[in-house]
Amino acid sequence: MSIQGAETQKKIVEISDDLFYRQGYEHTSFSNIAEVVGISRGNFYHHFKTKTQILDAVIEFRKEKTQRMLDDWESSFTDEIQRVKCFINILIKNKSKIKHYGCPVGTLTTELQKLDHSAHEHAVEIFVMFKNWLVAQLKSAGKKGNEAEQISLHLLARSQGVATVFNAIKNERFLRAEVDSLETWLDEQFERV
Amino acid sequence: MSIQGAETQKKIVEISDDLFYRQGYEHTSFSNIAEVVGISRGNFYHHFKTKTQILDAVIEFRKEKTQRMLDDWESSFTDEIQRVKCFINILIKNKSKIKHYGCPVGTLTTELQKLDHSAHEHAVEIFVMFKNWLVAQLKSAGKKGNEAEQISLHLLARSQGVATVFNAIKNERFLRAEVDSLETWLDEQFERV
DNA sequence: GTCTATATAGAGATAGAC
DNA sequence: GTCTATCTCTATATAGAC
Numbered sequence: 506m507s508i509q510g511a512e513t514q515k516k517i518v519e520i521s522d523d524l525f526y527r528q529g530y531e532h533t534s535f536s537n538i539a540e541v542v543g544i545s546r547g548n549f550y551h552h553f554k555t556k557t558q559i560l561d562a563v564i565e566f567r568k569e570k571t572q573r574m575l576d577d578w579e580s581s582f583t584d585e586i587q588r589v590k591c592f593i594n595i596l597i598k599n600k601s602k603i604k605h606y607g608c609p610v611g612t613l614t615t616e617l618q619k620l621d622h623s624a625h626e627h628a629v630e631i632f633v634m635f636k637n638w639l640v641a642q643l644k645s646a647g648k649k650g651n652e653a654e655q656i657s658l659h660l661l662a663r664s665q666g667v668a669t670v671f672n673a674i675k676n677e678r679f680l681r682a683e684v685d686s687l688e689t690w691l692d693e694q695f696e697r698v
Numbered sequence: 699m700s701i702q703g704a705e706t707q708k709k710i711v712e713i714s715d716d717l718f719y720r721q722g723y724e725h726t727s728f729s730n731i732a733e734v735v736g737i738s739r740g741n742f743y744h745h746f747k748t749k750t751q752i753l754d755a756v757i758e759f760r761k762e763k764t765q766r767m768l769d770d771w772e773s774s775f776t777d778e779i780q781r782v783k784c785f786i787n788i789l790i791k792n793k794s795k796i797k798h799y800g801c802p803v804g805t806l807t808t809e810l811q812k813l814d815h816s817a818h819e820h821a822v823e824i825f826v827m828f829k830n831w832l833v834a835q836l837k838s839a840g841k842k843g844n845e846a847e848q849i850s851l852h853l854l855a856r857s858q859g860v861a862t863v864f865n866a867i868k869n870e871r872f873l874r875a876e877v878d879s880l881e882t883w884l885d886e887q888f889e890r891v
Numbered sequence: 892g893t894c895t896a897t898a899t900a901g902a903g904a905t906a907g908a909c
Numbered sequence: 910g911t912c913t914a915t916c917t918c919t920a921t922a923t924a925g926a927c
Contacts, residue, residue, distance in 0.1 A: 513892080513893095527812070528812055528813070528814075529724075529809065529812040529813065531722075531724055531725060532724060532812060532813055534919075534920060534921085535920080535921065535922085536919085536920085544892095544893075544894090545893070545894055545895075546921095546922090547893075547894060547895065547896085547922095547923085547924090548892070548893050548894065550921095550922070550923075551892060551893075552892095554922085555921085555922085556921070556922095605811075606811070606812065607808050607811070607812075611862045611866075612808050612812065614862075614865070614866045615800050615805050615808065615862065615865065615866075616722065616809070618798075618799070618800070618865060618866075619720070619721055619722040619725060619799065619800075619805065620721070620722065620725055621721075629866050629867065632863070632866050632867065633867075636867075655872075655875060658863060658867075658869070658872045658876075659876065659879070661859075661863050662856070662859035662860050662862070662863040662872075662876060663855070663856065663859050664859065665858065665859040665862040665863055666854075666855035666856050666857065666858040666859025666860070666862070667855050667859070669804045669807075669808065669855070669858040669859070669862065670825070670851060670854050670855040670858055672807070672808065672811060673804075673807045673808075673811075673822050673825050674822065674825065674826075674829075674851075676851070679848075679851045679855075682848060683851075683852065683855060686852070706910080706911095727901075727902065727903085728902080728903065728904085729901085729902085737910095737911075737912090738911070738912055738913075739903095739904090740904095740905085740906090740911075740912060740913065740914085741910070741911045741912065743903095743904065743905075744910060744911075745910095747904085748903080748904080749903070749904095
């Protein structure tokens with residue numbers, strides 16, 4: 506495969522990633538993607554044979570992006586609690602996207618599950634990546650395995666819930682209050698020892 | 699409209715309600731609904747002219763069901779905190795449905811928003827019904843307006859988050875732990891006075 | 892590697908007989 | 910009020926020229 510081919514392929518994945526997020530997977534058509542990429546529908550099939558193949562590539566792309574983000578948080582702070590607060594603060598950082606399109610991780614897994622799509626488990630892996638990273642940080646900060654797991658799942662759920670409700674009601678004061686409350690809650694988990 | 703006609707119409711709405719929940723709105727076709735109802739696609743259009751009309755009828759149906767549930771909680775308990783705990787415990791009561799299909803309120807609003815569907819705001823009204831009911835209970839239990847609002851949105855978000863994460867990772871211990879933690883948190887909001 | 896043309900299936904929606 | 914037949918559009922996917 507030539508360099509240009511690889512670039513087109515990458516472009517297809519990046520644009521599909523964005524469109525799947527904003528419009529949903531099923532609602533996004535090949536024509537839709539082809540139009541934005543600037544290629545014909547026919548050419549499209551030279552790069553990906555099925556829509557599921559694009560979806561899998563998008564999920565892999567998201568996993569790579571997630572890993573880079575987690576690595577970035579780790580290199581930015583030595584304090585594990587600060588690192589975990591980076592996770593909490595995605596809600597603020599991605600505020601306007603979440604307001605319009607929700608959380609990319611939660612909305613994709615939910616959609617694929619309703620479609621009974623084979624890629625559902627693949628999408629759940631992104632959830633698990635976040636969870637495992639959070640568990641690692643909490644263990645490193647002194648928490649036992651069980652507690653680290655419980656706190657991590659709690660953080661994931663809180664984050665998902667805030668994203669869903671914010672997406673529905675668009676109340677920014679609610680978002681701020683929940684993020685503050687989450688940070689305070691996290692601090693409390695280490696004060697009580 | 700004859701009695702039989704009204705019954706068919708009701709049947710269409712109830713079956714669509716279920717299918718939209720389990721498969722998603724867009725993923726559910728007329729043929730799909732007609733097949734389960736046991737009528738032909740053509741007959742279908744005698745009752746509903748567009749898919750959006752069915753969706754609106756389903757949302758109204760869900761609003762009515764929700765109102766009946768809220769009324770039921772109110773008549774079952776005089777203590778407002780017990781009533782609010784009924785809300786928290788839907789997570790347990792609807793455990794297996796949530797495990798497979800997520801929260802019907804959250805997943806529908808999320809989907810409609812991605813489809814940029816005109817019925818999105820209609821669907822958000824169900825969220826608002828829950829919120830207003832929770833606010834009323836909390837005010838009745840002595841909370842000021844602002845705090846009642848904040849606690850209600852927090853409960854909604856927690857509930858949504860648990861549903862989304864449970865749907866993705868299917869961990870029942872997580873679900874139980876979160877429901878317990880939510881109940882404890884609610885009690886604490888009234889102990890601290 | 893890109894294109895046009897086309898196959899095939901299913902969607903939402905309509906017309907009109909009974 | 911229910912049916913069959915049909916229209917139109919768009920979807921995924923393929924074939925083959927350049």
